[in-house]
Amino acid sequence: MSLEELGEQLRKQHRLHVQGSDVPAPAATFDELSGRLGVRTQIVDNLRAAGYFEPTPVQMQAVPVMLERRELLACAPTGSGKTAAYLVPVLQHLREPRNAGCRALILAPSRELARQIALEASRLATGTGLRVRCLDKAKRAADGTPRPVSQKYDLLVSTPNRLIYLLDAEPPLVSLRTVEWLVVDESDKLFEAGERGFREQLGRIYSACDSAQVRRALFSATFAHDVDQWCRLNLDNVVTVSVGQKNTASDVVEQELVFVGSESGKLYAFRNIMQKGLTTPCIIFVQTKERAKELFRELIYDGVMVDVIHADRTQLQRDNVVKAFRAGRVWVLICTELMGRGIDFKGVNLVINYDMPPSTTSYIHRIGRTGRAGRPGKAVSFFATKDVPNMRQIAHLVKNSGCEVPDYLLQVPRKSKKDRRELAVHPIRRETIDTTPKYDRDRIARIKALKKAQDKQKPSSTENGGQGGGVVTVKQKKKGKKLKGSVKVGMKKSKIEVEQHEDHQIQMRCLQFMWNSADYKWYANHNQSAVIMEA
Structure with missing residues (x-):
């Protein structure tokens, strides 16, 4: 031959x-x-x-x-x-x-x-x-x-x-x-x-x-x-x-579509998987970085070694999360589309699409994080009522891979090419991932509104070089060239350390915040009044 x-x-x-x-x-x-x-x-x-x-x-x-x-x-x-x-x-x-x-x-x-x-x-x-x-x-x-x-x-x-x-x-x-x-x-x-x-x-x-x-x-x-x-x-x-056939999922990945009703049902569905025995390592994909942060806040108290990676994190943080996941110190990794392509994590057993991807291309790349190099894997996708009109293509893809799909998903009317492009650019708007009782959420919202109103009432002055800040009197105690004391503006209070410069300006360094971690620049003049400017 x-x-x-x-x-x-x-x-x-x-x-x-x-x-x-x-x-x-x-x-x-x-x-x-x-x-x-x-x-x-x-x-x-x-x-x-x-x-x-x-x-x-x-x-x-x-x-x-x-x-x-x-x-x-x-x-x-x-x-x-x-x-x-x-x-x-x-x-x-x-x-x-x-x-x-x-x-x-x-x-x-x-x-x-x-x-x-x-x-x-x-x-x-x-x-x-x-x-x-x-x-x-x-x-x-x-x-x-x-x-x-x-x-x-x-x-x-x-x-x-x-x-x-x-x-x-x-x-x-x-x-x-x-x-x-x-x-x-x-x-x-x-x-x-x-x-x-x-x-x-x-x-x-x-x-x-x-x-x-x-x-x-x-x-x-x-x-x-x-x-x-x-x-x-x-x-x-x-x-x-x-x-093989173009635009199909890997044959070694077992795929499952799970109907959860509303957005709130997704968290219950995931915790149900945990109760039955979560096969780690596991990757969870969500639609946006905001939802990644919200889901992380929910799962961090569930006794699971979980971490999150998204575009808002620094490169060093992202590298450390990837290293920890590879080393097994993190069992569940929450991520956005950022990690959906090419990244090879050895031995990932489970991929969960917490939010349905906007296209079959995205779906194939996401579930491709498991079942690599011939190893078996599993992919579970949660879909809510609002996802059903966009499920036809993904349902057929799962069906062609030999996995079970509800018949009604296969009969969903076909979307036009224009509608599919629109969905890729403007994904479905989803509710916040938050199990905090409504009473507590309302109370937190009132506190934030009150704090915002108090911040707006801060005195504003450009005296002594201050721009857009507030001028207050500071009780100071001389200690060589350095002065120590405290300053309070509205509900923000901080211990401070001030140092006199050659131009008779005294630079005030913030040592500790007692209200929040907002960044400010602190200055004082020789008349012992402080000028506060937002950084």
Whole structure:
């Protein structure tokens, strides 16, 4: 049997669909990678050390295509090894380190995913001497100005926004003229237009990679027609590879749709799962960062090791939460769409869609956080009465995966394309997640209203340099050059420490707040009156 016939048999066996001219035969084993395709033994050994025993279907076909320097569009289910599918040929092409600037660039939609890709690239590059860097923040010189990205790195991983910031600096802090491979991970997300996508940034980066030798590869778990059309128009002799049926969930994920009635029923449904035995680690997806904070406040007292990650948290906080979840110190992770793409948490047993995603694409990526690398997993999705009109496509997707779906969801009228786009931009408005009794909520609201009214009644003055603050008399006790005392404005009281400066101004430093943690700047003059300005 010829190599081409063996290749066709292998494609049918693994449901590999390819389009393009003269597509190379897939590689069924790692021995074939190092033998017939000439991949360095060190890289293959690193693959085995990373936990791969044989190439996954997407790796079987994508690696030979990229080794021939063919441009590629690949679509494969979540957790199917797409990262290694493009890293192996890229590292093989780079071969050895050079101080000639970045020769391979990988783009990802979030910093967490970019760091994960850089870590995986460093593991597979072990022993090759190739240098990998994630552009998570600009290094700064002693005077505080950003430093240019070093020319010693062979492979860079970045988000589009970070790269645009470096390219827009005067002079530019990074050069992409030497890039020979441009890889776009989660390409359907990066090609989205508007505030939620990165299409404009991606176009500028594409133009900046102006080397005559540059080749491009795009990977995603979901198929987008606009990406496919763009590739056919702009890529040279492109090869399209897809695994299984397009835009479907992983076969190893058990999916369940749970009707909860109203929004308040979701918390009861989750606590019911906890009573039956919550299989951790677990990821819970909610619609907005506000709802993530609300759900965290509810669950933190339930005796579950829970934490939350969203866009309002600092990068250090997000990194610490991810580390704690990976290490098992956090059992339940509450997150928004931020963590819905690409992030690989080993051994996640359960994904809960606390709020239904706005599209099937989002649904596929969310539940793809479990059932990775062939391990079984479960995904439970809560839906309320207001979600039912938008459930048709997701219900059919679950049905096609072999899971049970109520018949009435399959008969919901089909939404128009315009309505689906509108839902993605303006999701369903949901009630606050809060089990506090109404009496207590009203009492808290009255206290906040009273506090706001008192804040508005603060005296305002610009005397002694104060702007928009209040002037009060301060009882002071001299102690060398420093003065100590206390100050009270409205219901805010603080211990203070003041220090006299050469210009006869006395700077007052807040030591302790006794009402709230709002930030103020405190000043005093030699007449012992304090000027208070909001920071």
